[in-house]
Amino acid sequence: MTNYHHGNLKNSIIEAGINIIFDEGIEKLSIRATAKLIGVSHTAPYRHFKNKEELIVAIALKGFEKLEGKIKSLKNYSNTKDLMVKTGKIFIEFACDNRNYYRIMFGNYINNKTDYHDFFEAYDKLFKRLTEIILKYKNQKLKKCSTDEASITAIAIFSILHGYSLLIIDNNEDKNIGQKKQINSILKKIENLLD
């Protein structure tokens, strides 16, 4: 009898999980639901994930890949202020278009994020990207700026991006007519944070 071994079960489970969170929400994500979706016994996933949290981490990583891909596409900007604003825009738009990805990535579904090396790296990469843009901006303006100072600014900018993204996806502020205008206003506020 073939097919006793699935062949690509790990990836199938991740895909199933992603489908569930997109179609039904994070509350509906369960090890057993992914197994059922694939047609495999409800404990089969445990051969590939120690526990549910590990599956969540795997899904989050896919999210980071997607976000990373979008941000990469605007690498060659000479105007660093523009670059920061565009990066912020992509971040917020990603959150709006992939709210459950976003929640899994930046929410409180993973207990000790530092336990997961790949996850932490993905997270850190994003953060360092912000810090670099800030340093370049300061250089261009011929302003002295320590990495500590740039780091604080990065925290501030990340905070506003994160907070605003959550405001929209949690409170359904998409009901707002003028949401696009609002996003642009917020992005302008980010410029304030640069100086």
Add this chain to the structure above:
Amino acid sequence: MTNYHHGNLKNSIIEAGINIIFDEGIEKLSIRATAKLIGVSHTAPYRHFKNKEELIVAIALKGFEKLEGKIKSLKNYSNTKDLMVKTGKIFIEFACDNRNYYRIMFGNYINNKTDYHDFFEAYDKLFKRLTEIILKYKNQKLKKCSTDEASITAIAIFSILHGYSLLIIDNNEDKNIGQKKQINSILKKIENLLD
């Protein structure tokens, strides 16, 4: 036989729930756990809460009361910029000291927040408070400012407060030595957002 009726079960359940989220975390909060803690049958809470979400809303409301109390205590500030910074400081400190209250209040544990009138009012009150401070500030500076414009600024400030609070409580940034310095730096950035 007395004590068949508890007398104050609804409040006891809320208190039990609060104890659980403070001592063991939100994941450990369950209708059944509150019932067990009080020594009542596991379905008794359903006479007072339609479902788990209603209990969560009740707990969140207690959190808003606590936060509201803290913010109220600094009413008579003449310097509106100072008032905004102090308000922000209280907000962040509340989040740090009551992370599970904070998560329940501002996280994604309640599906349709607008369904719960009291909850929405408490939330709205906080937001309007920020907006008012901004309007006063602009008035003092003799700057024209529509309520729409003030509202956007309020969203921006709330976003950075919310985002930063989550950064700290989710990512355990309290490990950072210089956290207090960091908070002050972030609060200074909020001043940037006012203008």
Add this chain to the structure above:
DNA sequence: TTAAATATGTTTGCACTGTAAACATTATTT
């Protein structure tokens, strides 16, 4: 090439969860 080891499935079982339904007791209203 065969035997042992390893990887990857399934079955079974347990403790916990939310919540509906039927029933019991007490408090309140008529």
Add this chain to the structure above:
DNA sequence: AAATAATGTTTACAGTGCAAACATATTTAA
């Protein structure tokens, strides 16, 4: 005092995470 409403309990069911024992396929070593 009797009917009604409020507030408990018991029982039941389906869903969950996950551990343990077992089954089968694949890989590795002799």
